[in-house]
Amino acid sequence: MEVKNIRIRNMKTGDFKENEYLEEYLKExxxxxxxxxxxxxxxxxxxxxxxxxxxxxxxxSCCGIExxxxxxxxxxxxxxxxxxxxxxxxxxxVIFCCGTIVHKMAPVLKRLYDQMAEPxxxxxxxxxxxxxxPFKSSYHxxxxxxxxxxxxxxxxxxxxxxxxxIYGMMQLARKIKMQEFFSxxxxxxxxxxxxxxxxxxxxxxxxxxxxxxxxxxxGGKR
Amino acid sequence: xxDMENLQALLPFAAIExxxxxxxxxxxxxxxxxxxxLLKNSGFDYLxxxxxxxxxxxxxxxxxxxxxxxxxxxxxxxxATSDKAAPKFDSVIDLWDSADLYERxxxxxxxxxxVNSPDMRRLFLRQDWRGFPLRKDYDARxxxxxxxxxxxxxxxxxxxxxxxxxxxxxxxxxxETVFDQSEYVVxxxxxxxxxxxxxxxxxxxxxxxxxxxxxxxxYIHRGIEKMSEAYTYPQILHLTDRLDYxxxxxxxxxxxxxxxxxxxxxxxxxxxxxxTIIDELTRIASHLLGWGAxxxxxxxxxxxxxxxxxxxxxxxxxxxxxxxRLMANYNVIGGVMADIHPNFQKRVKxxxxxxxxxxxEYHLLFTGNPIARGRMDGIGYLSREKAIALGATGPVxxxxxxxxxxxxIDPYAAYAKAGFKEMLRTGGLTFDRYIIRxxxxxxxxxxxxxLIDNIPEGGYAAKTRAIIKLPEGxxxxxxxxxxxxxxxxxxxxxxxxxxxxKFRSPSMTLVNVLKAIVPGTKVADLxxxxxxxxxxxxxxxx
Numbered sequence: 034m035e036v037k038n039i040r041i042r043n044m045k046t047g048d049f050k051e052n053e054y055l056e057e058y059l060k061e062x063x064x065x066x067x068x069x070x071x072x073x074x075x076x077x078x079x080x081x082x083x084x085x086x087x088x089x090x091x092x093x094s095c096c097g098i099e100x101x102x103x104x105x106x107x108x109x110x111x112x113x114x115x116x117x118x119x120x121x122x123x124x125x126x127v128i129f130c131c132g133t134i135v136h137k138m139a140p141v142l143k144r145l146y147d148q149m150a151e152p153x154x155x156x157x158x159x160x161x162x163x164x165x166x167p168f169k170s171s172y173h174x175x176x177x178x179x180x181x182x183x184x185x186x187x188x189x190x191x192x193x194x195x196x197x198x199i200y201g202m203m204q205l206a207r208k209i210k211m212q213e214f215f216s217x218x219x220x221x222x223x224x225x226x227x228x229x230x231x232x233x234x235x236x237x238x239x240x241x242x243x244x245x246x247x248x249x250x251x252g253g254k255r
Numbered sequence: 256x257x258d259m260e261n262l263q264a265l266l267p268f269a270a271i272e273x274x275x276x277x278x279x280x281x282x283x284x285x286x287x288x289x290x291x292x293l294l295k296n297s298g299f300d301y302l303x304x305x306x307x308x309x310x311x312x313x314x315x316x317x318x319x320x321x322x323x324x325x326x327x328x329x330x331x332x333x334x335a336t337s338d339k340a341a342p343k344f345d346s347v348i349d350l351w352d353s354a355d356l357y358e359r360x361x362x363x364x365x366x367x368x369x370v371n372s373p374d375m376r377r378l379f380l381r382q383d384w385r386g387f388p389l390r391k392d393y394d395a396r397x398x399x400x401x402x403x404x405x406x407x408x409x410x411x412x413x414x415x416x417x418x419x420x421x422x423x424x425x426x427x428x429x430x431e432t433v434f435d436q437s438e439y440v441v442x443x444x445x446x447x448x449x450x451x452x453x454x455x456x457x458x459x460x461x462x463x464x465x466x467x468x469x470x471x472x473x474y475i476h477r478g479i480e481k482m483s484e485a486y487t488y489p490q491i492l493h494l495t496d497r498l499d500y501x502x503x504x505x506x507x508x509x510x511x512x513x514x515x516x517x518x519x520x521x522x523x524x525x526x527x528x529x530x531t532i533i534d535e536l537t538r539i540a541s542h543l544l545g546w547g548a549x550x551x552x553x554x555x556x557x558x559x560x561x562x563x564x565x566x567x568x569x570x571x572x573x574x575x576x577x578x579x580r581l582m583a584n585y586n587v588i589g590g591v592m593a594d595i596h597p598n599f600q601k602r603v604k605x606x607x608x609x610x611x612x613x614x615x616e617y618h619l620l621f622t623g624n625p626i627a628r629g630r631m632d633g634i635g636y637l638s639r640e641k642a643i644a645l646g647a648t649g650p651v652x653x654x655x656x657x658x659x660x661x662x663x664i665d666p667y668a669a670y671a672k673a674g675f676k677e678m679l680r681t682g683g684l685t686f687d688r689y690i691i692r693x694x695x696x697x698x699x700x701x702x703x704x705x706l707i708d709n710i711p712e713g714g715y716a717a718k719t720r721a722i723i724k725l726p727e728g729x730x731x732x733x734x735x736x737x738x739x740x741x742x743x744x745x746x747x748x749x750x751x752x753x754x755x756x757k758f759r760s761p762s763m764t765l766v767n768v769l770k771a772i773v774p775g776t777k778v779a780d781l782x783x784x785x786x787x788x789x790x791x792x793x794x795x796x797x
Binding site for chain 2: 091092093094095097098099101102105106107120132133135136137138139140141143144145167168170171172173174175180181191192194
């Protein structure tokens with residue numbers, strides 16, 4: 034079979050967007066000056082966090098095999114401090130969403146995401162996780178992970194090569210680096226010591242008031 | 256042929272049609288069980304697949320049968336019913352053990368019920384799914400089946416609906432559940448690193464010992480078969496790579512062969528050789544990953560890293576010639592997509608002695624390791640009879656002594672020209688399944704060695720029309736995938752789209768094997784046994 038009129042436009046280096054907006058955004062935010070101690074501490078903590086991200090071993094199909102290659106000898110993501118793959122979502126920082134998500138899997142993925150501790154990140158690997166991919170016309174496919182959970186980094190490919198995965202990881206590391214760890218209290222989900230402290234007080238109070246014989250409705254059912 | 260005359264005498268009510276080694280028998284719906292049991296008793300002990308069909312005005316079922324004595328003969332037992340509101344056939348679950356999951360699949364996709372089957376749950380879709388997707392009048396609007404927000408109700412997943420024919424309305428009655436109240440049930444998956452994909456196992460435990468296991472599929476069901484009905488043949492090829500992604504090139508080969516058979520296309524000899532070499536490289540890559548993953552399931556990370564390291568060598572060869580690493584996307588209808596890279600032969604020739612050296616290292620590192628042997632010896636026995644009844648093809652069946660290598664039985668491409676042995680063992684234990692994969696890698700290297708220098712000159716692909724229309728009829732092709740017999744069945748009505756396409760997944764029967772061999776073993780062994788069977792879940796779910 035002959036395919037006609039295929040034109041592949043090679044990408045020039047200049048066309049390649051390196052996501053510089055991340056650093057520019059940070060510069061803009063800090064233009065009016067920040068508390069030097071907090072900002073430096075932020076930078077230090079984020080430097081540490083971005084170099085020790087623990088992924089959840091989550092793979093549904095083909096991209097999972099490339100994820101395994103990524104973990105094995107040649108590509109070896111241990112070089113970047115990402116190698117501690119966790120089998121429990123409670124210990125993981127990032128979900129590598131490798132593969133198609135279908136209707137039956139959607140609530141499971143949502144639950145895994147909900148079980149992860151803040152701050153948490155999601156990376157969509159491959160065409161299926163981005164937007165349904167080759168299975169777009171199917172009756173049982175979710176058209177992209179972002180329909181269920183928020184996504185930080187999209188990595189195209191079917192499946193993406195391990196090098197592309199490493200590039201995506203680097204982008205996430207940059208994103209982590211520009212996060213303000215101590216402030217940003219309005220944004221839900223980010224760490225806020227005041228809120229945590231208040232919550233802890235509430236929890237202790239609740240524990241003291243708790244009557245062991247009285248079960249609340251939800252707790253009893255479990 | 257003599258066999259066929261015998262068949263007509265055996266089944267006087269059947270309309271028999273024969274083409275080469277394929278024979279199809281059409282029987283009326285009420286006689287289907289009788290015909291099935293007569294065939295079973297006359298030696299057809301291997302149920303390859305059950306294919307559901309929507310013929311438009313009737314709904315039907317096709318049983319694909321073979322005998323372990325005469326595996327080259329393929330028999331299709333066809334039956335149909337015009338009752339589209341409540342279609343039902345007699346269950347053949349008591350004749351072949353593998354029928355269990357197949358019948359549930361047909362029920363899930365077509366709404367066909369099987370009388371006397373103890374378990375009529377949906378196999379892939381959620382129990383609350385509306386409609387039967389593979390019927391031609393299925394309404395696929397997303398409003399009818401929106402993305403579910405909550406997890407599936409476990410009680411609903413467990414009750415076994417049984418078709419009650421004593422009841423006048425033919426209603427489903429929930430007679431019993433998979434597990435009783437007293438059993439201690441643990442969820443294993445769907446997201447678990449040792450399930451080799453997203454398989455949900457419900458495991459009933461007695462202390463550390465497993466009593467019963469109930470697999471739940473469908474967490475990666477993408478509806479490839481339904482999608483294919485609206486795709487042209489060259490488009491379908493891309494989906495087949497994503498079925499069993501570890502033997503993607505082999506799956507694609509099967510579909511190409513089936514379509515070429517229909518078009519009566521003469522494929523150049525060069526393409527046959529290249530396809531065979533690519534298939535064998537894929538098999539080695541798949542077995543290396545299977546070996547590594549199995550060893551990792553036993554706790555040996557080193558073996559996994561070794562396996563993946565040597566697999567990368569094959570990925571390099573693929574990348575150079577096919578352009579893709581994992582998804583080779585190389586076979587097309589009529590040949591291969593592009594000619595081989597000038598470095599291809601040299602690279603493969605370098606790889607063969609390297610792999611031989613590494614195999615020795617594997618044996619040194621792991622096979623003789625007393626800890627590994629302690630885990631593997633004497634566990635997970637699968638007898639030859641059980642393997643045939645369950646339809647466990649591939650290395651698992653051959654480890655139990657069932658000779659089922661399609662490359663030998665029904666040689667395709669250039670396999671007839673290469674001298675190789677079919678690896679057979681008689682133990683049927685975990686260790687046999689472990690060692691047979693490494694032995695098969697060695698045999699594959701032998702095939703590569705013989706073919707690589709003898710690739711004939713000539714074109715790499717035959718010319719085909721821009722729009723490929725398959726003549727009306729049924730086409731069937733089987734190939735030896737890395738996990739067993741991969742089959743494709745195409746029903747064409749002369750259009751550029753298939754009317755129905757069905758893939759026979761070798762992995763589905765392997766999960767059935769797991770169900771059979773696991774009771775009585777410990778939880779830790781469940782993980783290792785899963786590794787030794789080496790199933791790929793997206794191939795099951797399709």
